[in-house]
Amino acid sequence: MAREIRKAARDTGEDVAAHHGLVKMIPQWERGVRAPRERYRLLYLKIFQGRVLGDMSQGMELAVDVAPRVGEIRARAARLPGAEEIRALEADALAKPRGAMTAAEIRALTAETISRLHEVADNLAKLAALLDDEDDEDDTTDEGES
Amino acid sequence: MSERLEEIRRTVAELEVQLATVEGSVAALKALLAEDDGEGAAEGKEVS
Numbered sequence: 001m002a003r004e005i006r007k008a009a010r011d012t013g014e015d016v017a018a019h020h021g022l023v024k025m026i027p028q029w030e031r032g033v034r035a036p037r038e039r040y041r042l043l044y045l046k047i048f049q050g051r052v053l054g055d056m057s058q059g060m061e062l063a064v065d066v067a068p069r070v071g072e073i074r075a076r077a078a079r080l081p082g083a084e085e086i087r088a089l090e091a092d093a094l095a096k097p098r099g100a101m102t103a104a105e106i107r108a109l110t111a112e113t114i115s116r117l118h119e120v121a122d123n124l125a126k127l128a129a130l131l132d133d134e135d136d137e138d139d140t141t142d143e144g145e146s
Numbered sequence: 147m148s149e150r151l152e153e154i155r156r157t158v159a160e161l162e163v164q165l166a167t168v169e170g171s172v173a174a175l176k177a178l179l180a181e182d183d184g185e186g187a188a189e190g191k192e193v194s
């Protein structure tokens with residue numbers, strides 16, 4: 001905290017006590033033994049406002065940029081056929097006279113598609129866990145504040 | 147939080163690529179069937 005106060009003071013051109021002086025004063029302020037002068041209170045405020053705004057900007061970025069993309073991804077994933085349906089497409093394509101692709105190419109394309117489909121499922125689960133963690137963190141913060 | 151946000155962004159970007167690949171492959175398989183149907187229909191017309 002002493003380092004942060006000195007850095008905040010440097011940024012605003014304030015004079016503050018030397019590092020070792022702050023190291024002695026800060027525990028006294030925090031225990032309520034002594035009250036910090038106004039300039040130190042303002043520096044504390046500046047430090048904590050910076051932290052809160054930093055967290056808020058990340059939360060807003062998540063809400064504004066990432067959340068709509070997550071919604072779009074989930075909608076697109078829901079429209080995808082399942083592995084069974086892809087296998088059925090493969091069977092139909094193999095059963096019909098072939099034009100643009102050989103049987104081997106159709107099989108390779110199907111295998112690749114199903115493999116990618118599994119990757120999509122894995123990443124959707126990972127994303128859900130990451131977003132759940134965000135919610136849990138918010139809940140914890142709320143509980144901590146109440 | 148920033149590490150997790152970065153991980154979320156990375157996963158979202160990966161998913162967008164993977165989804166586009168799967169959608170493209172499924173479209174290719176369906177196009178193959180449509181192409182065959184079209185050819186079959188065209189052949190049918192010629193015969194009749």
